[in-house]
Amino acid sequence: MSGQGSDIILQRMMSLHPKIIDLTLDRVWRLLARLGHPERDLPPVIHIAGTNGKGSVQAMIRAGLEASGARVHAYTSPHLARFHERIRLAGRLIEEEALREVLDECERANAGAPITYFEITTCAALLAFARTPADYTLLEVGLGGRLDATNVVERPRLTVITPVDLDHQQYLGETLAEIAGEKAGIIKRGVPSIVGRQHDEALEVIEARAERLGARVCAYGQHWHVAEEHGRMVFQDERGLIDLPLPNLIGRHQVENAGIALAALRELGLGERECEAAVTRAEWPARLQRLRHGPLVEAAGAAELWLDGGHNPAAGVALAEALSRLPAKPLQLVCGMLRTKDAAGYMRPLAALAEALHAVEIAGEAATLSAEETAAAARSVGLAARVAASPAEAVARIAAEAPGARILICGSLYLAGQILRENG
Template structure:
């Protein structure tokens, strides 16, 4: 009987003292031992950026699948269970196959140091190489240049979503340094779709592209996207598309949809695929309305929402989305990691929140305590208190202000906990 994937994954966590240690040496060593699966992938679309990677990937997948194509997709982190990271030809990897692939990678690695993300990325590439599909969507884990996904010599397409400050301890203190790391996915002769960028980041990307010889398809130069009369309007040299607004909520999803459409157009797909990209994408914990489960029951007459954004740009996206929703008293339940810029996250949402209840993230060693999050909220001018758990916080708000809106936010790890608890 095959060992359960959870047991193998737990051992993989112990193979390297650090969670993150950016270099490609260990990945190349293991891929070599596995017979170089990265050379046998269906055409690869490689996506880096600070915000919007997952949503953009989900939209591209929806567009490709609407055209009847089979699509592999790799994403991280997972929310409820590891299997979400590896989608094989449209379906989440099943337990038996995941356990088999992980065991094979563990054996090939032979106990030598390798990070959890590196060895599990190799496992995903091995699965993708063995299952037939038409495209492979690879989402960068962290940065780009030294990320474990950056092992494909010649992807079909690369994409850079908006770049902002995040993970400075690994990628550099300035926007220019971070952009240089992200631009490390550019490859000679491979077109790159560039989403809206700060001028500093765009300059770095343009220099990197000139150096490696990668043609750029840049927002504001080669394509535009905007909202007009509750429609999404996209324009490039091929013409104009008039489409429904994205089914993923929030003004920032218009930009993500633009990058997805630019990618589909570059690949030669028609308006039908572009429309499916914006109307059929599924991406949990991005301003997701929870409609059933114990937390929804506890919320009573309150609306319950969930969002996993966790950096200043994520806070801005939440604030802009709330501003466009029907007016309703809004209470935040927030848990964050101590590696994030909590003041930067809370600053934009402060004007949209009637109160904030702080929680710590269960089982997460890097969580901020509820007290630290409450203090940061008070400093941002938000009426704040703490609760022992998300469930306690939901119950208290529902009792105090029935019919209001409750938004659980601040961390993908917290969002994952909520989705697990809520079934």
């Protein structure tokens, strides 16, 4: 072992990135072979792809499985406050010593060859999972599916595809059908697949691939249904109907995310007790999260302070719907976004709800939009906008000018991570 901290090793791994970005599994297969193919020694895998909702669905599946007494590995990205969040070993975040050990081993096995940060850290996660006893492994796709670094398990126990929408078009294709084809690349021969609500053209692609591979599809609207009724959530599939509390994660979209998780748990043979735990015990930060402690909350004074990491047009729609269901208060947005995202498309659904947007840069992110560019995107959809030097400055300004407001910091998971770190 190098004896160096994980932060130093991770920083060094950034420099290995290939000069040309190409989605391929060749680099991953090469490294996994040098590591002794840990992907072949994982506990049963549930592989999750989709555009929106992957993290929430994974959190709910994990809560349900853990309620059954199962030990669950989980892999997710990106992290918010620290890298360790990406790797959960048998229910606990990976400890520094264990993380340092697998990162160091992967770095030595890779021997300086070109590889992306996500690829080499995914290999490290698989190595950690293979060496720690557990009952299930939850793998969340990073980008796409077909050529994602997580797509190396020959026969998972289950695949899950959350709603597919437009995002990452520069890598995945310009149409919903093309993007759905990439997401559907996780479907494996003979392995059942749980599919959330989809646009028709996306569902056609997913079902066609599943049919070619003899993979049974369990799809929203066909094989299972979920709805909010009288302040409760009702889920029904071929096994019957269950009446549950609403998800503790806020927003109508979380009801459909919960439906996907419940369909997966029922496919695994779990019962109503585990399903209730899935919707009431799941924790997933920066998904319309109310911040209640810390220096930013103190700076907000009498104003409410909320945080959300959604960053594409579909996320904007879901966020607007969730906000509209909260008790009425004047809404002020503090927003920072990456230039790889459709900023105007994200903001458009929020424009009718917010009184103003305070644009900020995302500190430390090379791909951040400038505050001026973010403000211009807001004005293009009819949203009054000002720039601020930092989220803290924006929050303090809102607290002084609109003390009864609801402040939402939003636009990027990277911004959300910065807020969680700075706010303790």
